[in-house]
Amino acid sequence: MIKVILARIKQGYRTSAFPKEEPVLAERFRGLPVLREGMLPEESEERAIACPTGAIGKGPGGASIDLGKCLFCGGCAASPGGAVNFTKDYRLAALSREDLICRPGEAYKLAESAGKEIKRTFGRSLKLRQVSAGGCNACEADLNVLNTLAFDLGRFGIQFVASPRHADGLLVTGPVTRNMRLALKKTYDAMPSPKVVIASGTCAISGGPYIGHEEVIGGVDKELPVDIYIPGCPPHPYTVLDGLLRFLGRR
């Protein structure tokens, strides 16, 4: 027993002060991308061709990056010219699919509180059922991290629960494979209303690296109404936590 107590003293108190204090992320962390104003058409063209998922657009409004498709690989920022830069801003969650599109000179439309009703109903207690609908397990791994003492998700009144019957929200990861479509639908149907749906990770938003595969549906919103989108491949745990708190009107 004495060893357990000594170990406890050695390991110390390690829960982060978030959200009071901003987290310190790695220098090389790739968060919110910024496109240089006045990006040349050939610059966006070149990057659009090289982008593995077609996240970079060069539509009538000029260049853009769709964070719903971006893998945050940084390939577009690596070529010289500084046309695209990834900042360390980890806050990326948005309330609609259109808001995920970054354009030069425009502020990114971060998620805001989903309204008084949501705040009143779920603000102090949000129980989530998680469904992994395909994908690579990195999103799941970094969601599990929220339960560690470093993040201590429980202190925000948010908890992952074992049954859809106990859940207020469905947090989906993965591109929704054909083989998971039915299980996802059944889980959603088993949840009592009112309920919210969270698409977490690039796969869940658009299909991610698997965009266009016949084996996947390519995004949760093709199957269910999505209330909040959390980009990233996988999203940093702080990106998810920030997104959930924003949605509840607590940030």
Added chain:
Amino acid sequence: MTRPLLQTGNARAASLKDVPLYDIGTFRETVLENDREGGRIVSFFGCVPEGEGQVRLFAVLSRHREGVFFILSSDVKGSYRSLTPDCPQAHLFEREIYEEWGIVPEGHPWLKPVRFAPRRRKDGPEIEAGIMDFFRMKGEEAHEVAVGPVHAGVIEPGHFRFQCHGEDVFNLEISLGYQHRGVERAMVEYPGKRRIHYAETLAGDTTIGHATAYCHAVEGLSGCNVPARAQALRGVMLELERLANHAGDLGALSGDVAYLPTSSYCGRIRGDILNITALVCGSRFGRGMLTCGGVRFDVDDVMRQELLERLDRVMSDLKCAADLLWETPSVVDRFEGTGVVDKKMCEELGLVGPAARACGIPRDVRSDLPSGIYRFSQIPVFTCESGDVFARAYVRWMETQKSADFIKEQTEGLPSGAVIAGEGTRLLPGSIVVSAVEGWRGEICHVAMTGVDGELARYKVVDPSFHNWMGLAVAMRGGEISDFPLCNKSFNLSYCGHDL
């Protein structure tokens, strides 16, 4: 072996013309002979060669202490005599070949879907995931427990069927495929710019392992020389990945026997290690680190110092947390004798990674068939004999220490020079390469073939989980249903790596 086979080193390209083509009877006998002599099936798959209409089977074999792969092939029409009754390690490969190509291995005792995938030749029936005949037990008080595909925790989907009598488990059948997203096919059919991302997401917790296997395959096929510094950095990242996952597993095993101190500490320690990975490349999972020809991020002296300091702190914390496990009788009692796989069964099923080393088999790609940095710097292989949960946990703990020593050694003595090769990565036409890497779960094997045009024609991935899922099923036999979470965690297999 009596018949000539193509011998090729790890990640060394060979001409497809040099792969001997045998009739199916000789092919079968050669694979069985290798099995009888204690060899392994590393990969076994079908493909349709260019300009030919019928399916050709390829087998990649290995034998202990022979640092090469042996490759052979055979054309097959419709059906052939199954290898599985004489060589159980072929069982899932043969099911896969049946599912993909409709080639029937006659006499296969367990011919069921692997991942409920659409057949490559569109003449098969539509199948619904999870719909198949499960093994059933009949009798008084016999009952069945079905779990999944959606599980209670935040984990991947899979379906488990237990045949029980009271609490006792007589059989566990595992039905996967829910994560199937068609990566192997897309490796060949989709634009090349996506390939590194497919490799990184074959199993997200093994990003560096699979990306290394992919890069080695491409570099082997293109004759590209990777700079020494890049190889050392790849090794550092691979061992960081092993360290993070093993530390996480020790914590999770602890949680599954309700011993919370180690479980809490290790959950956080795993995160600290992931953050070291992020220090180097910006991603906690090592995304974006590897590229064909080298690595995308270099480490300067300041970062090197920071990395070593953080590693020291993490290892000190990890030792403190892990020692609690081995010193707590209630934990050791629960670990010992639970989920035993004996050495003979392990050999028969062809298990890999910590699961095999926990059965006393010194099987490790890093020492058996080293590639990259491991050709110059060895890591000692640690084994346990008991084949139970304790052995699988203790092997992990020993490996974390070896990995930490390796990371330290490599980081301190990083060779100077560039981190990416100047030359391009144009692939040799008409070639085959076998690229194996010891990921944290075990042997990762990628086989790539090119056509006469020098484009990828076939890409075959074998994740260590593909070999090991049957090990979990066997470990549960005769156990109690309440042992399942513990056994499952002691293997900690990948669903997406299996489902591809």
